[in-house]
Amino acid sequence: MIELAVYKEIDEVMEKYREEKTPLLSILQEIQKKWRYLPGDVLEYVSQKLDIPSSTVWGVATFYSFLETKPVGEYVVRVCRSAPCHVNGSLDVLKTLQKELGVKEGETSRDGKFTLETTSCLGVCGVAPAMMVNDVTYGNLSEDRIREILALYR
Numbered sequence: 001m002i003e004l005a006v007y008k009e010i011d012e013v014m015e016k017y018r019e020e021k022t023p024l025l026s027i028l029q030e031i032q033k034k035w036r037y038l039p040g041d042v043l044e045y046v047s048q049k050l051d052i053p054s055s056t057v058w059g060v061a062t063f064y065s066f067l068e069t070k071p072v073g074e075y076v077v078r079v080c081r082s083a084p085c086h087v088n089g090s091l092d093v094l095k096t097l098q099k100e101l102g103v104k105e106g107e108t109s110r111d112g113k114f115t116l117e118t119t120s121c122l123g124v125c126g127v128a129p130a131m132m133v134n135d136v137t138y139g140n141l142s143e144d145r146i147r148e149i150l151a152l153y154r
């Protein structure tokens, strides 16, 4: 159950996008920035307030790989698995990350710091294989480079 103060904050976010024709995605992104994921109660509340069917709100929240409907770690590592990255070793990238973080795909590390996910093309195929850590994209990944990158966040 969400606290009253949280509803107030959500109202403020929605107020900010009141003038937009299709504010749903912007609202969900901003809410996620605050709580790192979109709890079910929050999605239902947004649905009611915007008078949009709950199925539409859930559909958007689950369609985009950058939106989370479950709690995630402080840093979400997303490995690209689309064809150009696959051909250039994205499976090795995933294996290295699993080993380094001690988690499988879809899991969060025990310390709550890292969540490991896969995603489709990140738009940087020229530097495949690629991954993102939260909003930052990294390419030309090798085992050593992955370790260097993770060290920045540990």
Ligand code: FES
Pocket (backbone or CB within 6 Å): 080, 081, 082, 083, 084, 085, 086, 120, 121, 122, 123, 124, 125, 128, 129, 130
């Ligand atoms: S296929 Fe991986 S970034 Fe495009």
